[in-house]
Amino acid sequence: MYAVWREYFQIGERKNLSLLLYGLAALRIGFCLLPQNEWLTYRQPLAYGILRNVPFAIMGVIILVLFAQETKKTGLMAFRYMPVAVALSFGFYLPVVLFSGTMPVIGMLMIPKTLAYVWMIWMGVRIFRQQAQ
Secondary structure (H helix, E strand, O other): OHHHHHHHOOOOOOHHHHHHHHHHHHHHHHHHHOHHHOOOOOOOOHHHHHHHHHHHHHHHHHHHHHHHHHHHHHOOOOOOOHHHHHHHHHHHHHHHHHHOOOOHHHHHHHHHHHHHHHHHHHHHHHHHHHHHO
């Protein structure tokens, strides 16, 4: 999403922002690789579920803010709903992280989360098709 934001709004190099986002992504990957996640057990430790999702949530907030600010600043409305889609995806995802271990039915929230992702992709594809014409 960061690359889409930079491409669409013609954002030049933002070294610090790029380092922050790629660093958060690397941190998330590192947390996911820790053996304490106990991926092969039926129920993984909640603490590690939260830990590995903190960098992901921070990245989501940053992306949400970037799209909202740039849409407001430029008046380009193509991605005006991107912050809503990002917020919805995290709004559906976070309860799954926090509560699916005790209430498995909460895992069904991954369906609307995935639909929010599809909406984000659809927005991007639509815009880039228009630009290609």
